[in-house]
Amino acid sequence: NAGVMQNPRHLVRRRGQEARLRCSPVKGHSHVYWYRQLPEEGLKFMVYLQKENIIDESGMPKERFSAEFPKEGPSILRIQQVVRGDSAAYFCASSQQGASEAFFGQGTRLTVV
Amino acid sequence: SQQGEEDPQALSIQEGENATMNCSYKTSINNLQWYRQNSGRGLVHLILIRSNEREKHSGRLRVTLDTSKKSSSLLITASRAADTASYFCATVPTGGGADGLTFGKGTHLIIQP
Numbered sequence: 056n057a058g059v060m061q062n063p064r065h066l067v068r069r070r071g072q073e074a075r076l077r078c079s080p081v082k083g084h085s086h087v088y089w090y091r092q093l094p095e096e097g098l099k100f101m102v103y104l105q106k107e108n109i110i111d112e113s114g115m116p117k118e119r120f121s122a123e124f125p126k127e128g129p130s131i132l133r134i135q136q137v138v139r140g141d142s143a144a145y146f147c148a149s150s151q152q153g154a155s156e157a158f159f160g161q162g163t164r165l166t167v168v
Numbered sequence: 169s170q171q172g173e174e175d176p177q178a179l180s181i182q183e184g185e186n187a188t189m190n191c192s193y194k195t196s197i198n199n200l201q202w203y204r205q206n207s208g209r210g211l212v213h214l215i216l217i218r219s220n221e222r223e224k225h226s227g228r229l230r231v232t233l234d235t236s237k238k239s240s241s242l243l244i245t246a247s248r249a250a251d252t253a254s255y256f257c258a259t260v261p262t263g264g265g266a267d268g269l270t271f272g273k274g275t276h277l278i279i280q281p
Contacts, residue, residue, distance in 0.1 A: 059210075061210075088269065090271070096273055097174075097256060097271045097272050097273035097274050098211075098256065098271040099271075100269070100270055100271075146210060146211065148211075148269070156201065156213050156216055157201075157213065157269055158213065159203075159210045159211040159212070159213075160210050161209060161210040162209075162210050
């Protein structure tokens with residue numbers, strides 16, 4: 056009974072490179088959320104996805120960030136042309152339904168150098 | 169303004185004492201959830217309280233919800249050193265989880281042995 060699996064746990068990218076963060080939800084969960092946590096801050100909602108659909112991306116920066124949750128495979132958060140300000144911990148959560156308990160992964164810590 | 173504002177931002181108490189953390193929010197909610205985050209780790213779901221509930225218990229945890237004041241409190245009784253962590257409240261708005269969970273900045277709890 057695996058929980059939410061995120062990989063990699065740590066990711067270092069140079070400015071201008073692309074970062075791809077993966078999230079495998081709990082088996083049977085069809086709702087995935089991505090959050091960003093800046094140092095010393097709380098979590099900020101980024102995007103809410105169901106299989107093959109983006110339900111709400113109101114927390115996602117308009118440029119360089121994209122997310123997908125395909126029919127098969129993990130959810131991917133993609134950051135193009137990373138900048139130092141993108142350095143943060145990115146958490147993925149999954150749930151069976153939108154308003155039920157969410158299970159979180161361990162997070163991916165992105166460092167942009 | 170952000171939903172789910174925790175208070176205080178930091179709390180340090182002696183082992184064995186009770187710890188109380190508060191959370192205020194602004195809009196109507198379906199439910200409110202409390203999470204714990206140990207340093208450098210993912211979040212762990214502690215307890216969910218629905219909008220029609222006033223109090224809920226789970227082990228040494230007691231959560232109250234006052235929808236008229238739009239506030240919740242988390243009480244940890246007989247605290248232990250292992251309770252040292254950041255605690256976040258998160259709200260799910262009325263009408264479903266279209267926005268995902270909205271978190272505050274958290275309360276950092278330190279239990280002195």
